């Protein structure tokens with residue numbers, strides 16, 4: 001699979017696995033480790049206009065079937081990640097990477113876009129429209145009007161490869177509405193899904209919420225998220241323009257889960273909770289497990305089965 005070429009438009013990645021923003025990507029050291037790993041590419045922690053401390057701890061907890069987090073966008077600021085990206089691309093011109101950015105208000109997205117547009121960054125930019133964990137702030141992409149405004153303002157000035165990180169949707173009319181909106185913009189990709197917003201889990205010994213922020217409310221990731229991730233990838237693949245690539249994120253713990261996201265239409269696959277739990281060893285394990293599933297089916301490339309989910313006739 002390492003020779004596998006999966007492309008997002010003009011970009012070619014030597015394999016489809018990469019980290020999900022927020023996991024193993026806060027510091028230059030963690031980003032360097034991702035480059036040194038078998039991951040095909042990597043994405044930075046969402047950079048905000050100014051560095052942020054984020055929410056009070058405990059703000060992350062591993063669960064039996066996944067994770068809960070209410071980090072609150074702690075990050076070193078957009079300049080830190082942009083500086084890293086510019087230095088990285090000078091050293092590794094043939095290894096395109098993703099810069100994730102998040103605004104604290106709609107106007108922040110234009111500010112972030114202007115900064116990246118003015119820079120020499122030539123990778124892909126992921127505009128995070130779905131953080132569920134900043135107290136008082138909504139998951140932007142649940143508000144269609146605000147999303148339309150942000151994308152309209154953004155694409156007036158941004159001409160580099162861009163995508164949006166979406167929250168999970170749970171209603172077919174919302175898939176229709178969001179896809180119709182996204183199809184109006186020159187997006188290179190969408191990334192679906194972000195964590196399942198505002199879940200709650202309990203410490204059985206103390207009858208207390210597991211994490212401190214927001215009375216214990218946080219985004220759910222891991223195996224719990226798989227059915228929702230599959231449905232969102234499938235629904236957007238069925239509705240989006242063919243030239244908009246889809247990064248599938250959510251619920252991956254085995255190579256079969258990677259296979260299933262690709263079967264639903266994913267061009268690349270991001271790993272969150274499994275990378276947090278297992279570390280960079282998960283990339284080799286999952287690539288080998290994916291290879292085994294493909295071999296079992298007689299497939300040699302992802303194009304043999306991408307988007308070919310069958311339905312019961």
Ligand SMILES: O=C1NC(=O)NC(C(=O)O)N1
Nearest residue numbers: 071072073131133195219
């Ligand atoms: O977009 C995000 N999704 C999450 O699940 N957590 C982080 C965060 O809280 O920073 N952001």
